[in-house]
Amino acid sequence: MSLNINMNKLITICALGIMAAGLGCKQSGGTTVVAKKDSLPAGDTVMSCTSNLPSRFAAKASTDSITASGNSSYAGMVKVPGGDFLMGAADKAGRPDEYPQHAVHVDGFYMDATEVTNGMFSQFVKATGYVTTAERTPDWSELKKQLPPGTPKPADSLLVAASLVFTPPAHPVQLNDVSQWWQWVKGANWKHPQGPGSNIKGKDNFPVVQVSWDDAMAYAKWAGKRLPTEAEWEWAARAGLTNQPFTWGSEPVEKGQPKANIWQGHFPDYNTVTDGYARVAPVQSFAANAYGLYDMAGNVWEWCSDWYRSDYYAQINAKKLINPAGPAASYDPEEPTVPKRVVRGGSFLCHASYCASYRVSARMKTSPDTGLEHTGFRCVKK
Numbered sequence: 001m002s003l004n005i006n007m008n009k010l011i012t013i014c015a016l017g018i019m020a021a022g023l024g025c026k027q028s029g030g031t032t033v034v035a036k037k038d039s040l041p042a043g044d045t046v047m048s049c050t051s052n053l054p055s056r057f058a059a060k061a062s063t064d065s066i067t068a069s070g071n072s073s074y075a076g077m078v079k080v081p082g083g084d085f086l087m088g089a090a091d092k093a094g095r096p097d098e099y100p101q102h103a104v105h106v107d108g109f110y111m112d113a114t115e116v117t118n119g120m121f122s123q124f125v126k127a128t129g130y131v132t133t134a135e136r137t138p139d140w141s142e143l144k145k146q147l148p149p150g151t152p153k154p155a156d157s158l159l160v161a162a163s164l165v166f167t168p169p170a171h172p173v174q175l176n177d178v179s180q181w182w183q184w185v186k187g188a189n190w191k192h193p194q195g196p197g198s199n200i201k202g203k204d205n206f207p208v209v210q211v212s213w214d215d216a217m218a219y220a221k222w223a224g225k226r227l228p229t230e231a232e233w234e235w236a237a238r239a240g241l242t243n244q245p246f247t248w249g250s251e252p253v254e255k256g257q258p259k260a261n262i263w264q265g266h267f268p269d270y271n272t273v274t275d276g277y278a279r280v281a282p283v284q285s286f287a288a289n290a291y292g293l294y295d296m297a298g299n300v301w302e303w304c305s306d307w308y309r310s311d312y313y314a315q316i317n318a319k320k321l322i323n324p325a326g327p328a329a330s331y332d333p334e335e336p337t338v339p340k341r342v343v344r345g346g347s348f349l350c351h352a353s354y355c356a357s358y359r360v361s362a363r364m365k366t367s368p369d370t371g372l373e374h375t376g377f378r379c380v381k382k
């Protein structure tokens with residue numbers, strides 16, 4: 001994907017960068033591919049998953065003005081015991097950044113049983129007046145720092161508060177062009193996840209989406225909590241199981257009762273909605289894992305506190321990591337100018353043929369100033 005940017009394309013390109021970061025990739029024969037679709041010519045199946053594209057807003061939110069609510073309640077949280085485990089993919093289904101497995105210890109903690117809901121986030125906004133990233137106008141002076149020198153400023157009409165909305169095509173499309181199913185929509189934000197024509201009325205029990213990492217951090221500060229580390233997240237998702245690929249064990253996701261809100265059918269044009277939900281599902285729509293945690297697979301991606309490094313696991317030398325908090329800095333060789341945070345768990349767009357990121361060890365990364373229709377979070381505390 002070219003970085004020969006023109007003004008009209010800039011926002012779209014920004015959008016594509018975000019989506020490439022959030023949707024998942026597979027590695028095949030040294031070439032990163034987004035997916036393989038049998039109905040397309042072979043040449044159409046391969047692309048760079050995370051082309052060197054900029055993040056969306058490049059406008060960092062500040063949590064300085066956020067005051068902790070003082071609420072020390074553990075309501076809605078479950079106890080996750082401490083313990084030791086092997087972090088990373090135990091089988092051959094992982095992407096390269098999931099290897100090698102390595103020994104980790106995490107102390108016990110409490111974790112939100114569900115993803116943070118619209119109702120919970122509404123309380124935070126009401127109490128603090130917080131304005132999310134997607135509700136703010138992009139900051140061109142910051143955005144251009146992540147673009148090639150000389151990139152022209154886009155039209156002011158494009159530099160508006162907006163966000164990315166999943167817009168499925170009516171027919172099969174080439175999977176190397178994420179703009180086929182994502183649209184940059186002015187006015188899309190957590191209150192209007194699909195744009196001004198949508199709202200969250202009656203959806204207090206749905207996970208909040210279109211929230212950036214910065215937004216999640218602000219919420220966590222107010223709630224007296226924090227985002228989980230990536231190690232805590234994976235340990236919690238494994239829920240006491242040893243080397244199992246899924247939060248429920250080993251049974252394939254498509255077998256038996258629906259286990260998570262993912263994509264069924266043919267991505268992205270045909271969703272059989274076998275699990276009952278074409279987009280975000282209310283929290284607790286599927287069975288909890290053994291720790292009492294819901295939606296640790298599918299529904300929405302969940303922000304973690306760690307920086308993302310593709311080679312983080314490979315660089316670990318310690319015999320066992322104790323409460324690891326991730327690398328000191330981010331580095332994604334596919335998009336080296338853009339710092340990224342880890343997201344986990346996959347979303348309602350995950351399909352076995354596409355990213356299968358409902359696996360407990362699956363890692364993905366997104367720039368912290370990005371909100372997406374399929375990304376939310378949950379919190380932890382001691």
Ligand SMILES: [Ca+2]
Pocket residue numbers: 261262263264273275276277278279348
């Ligand atoms: Ca679904």
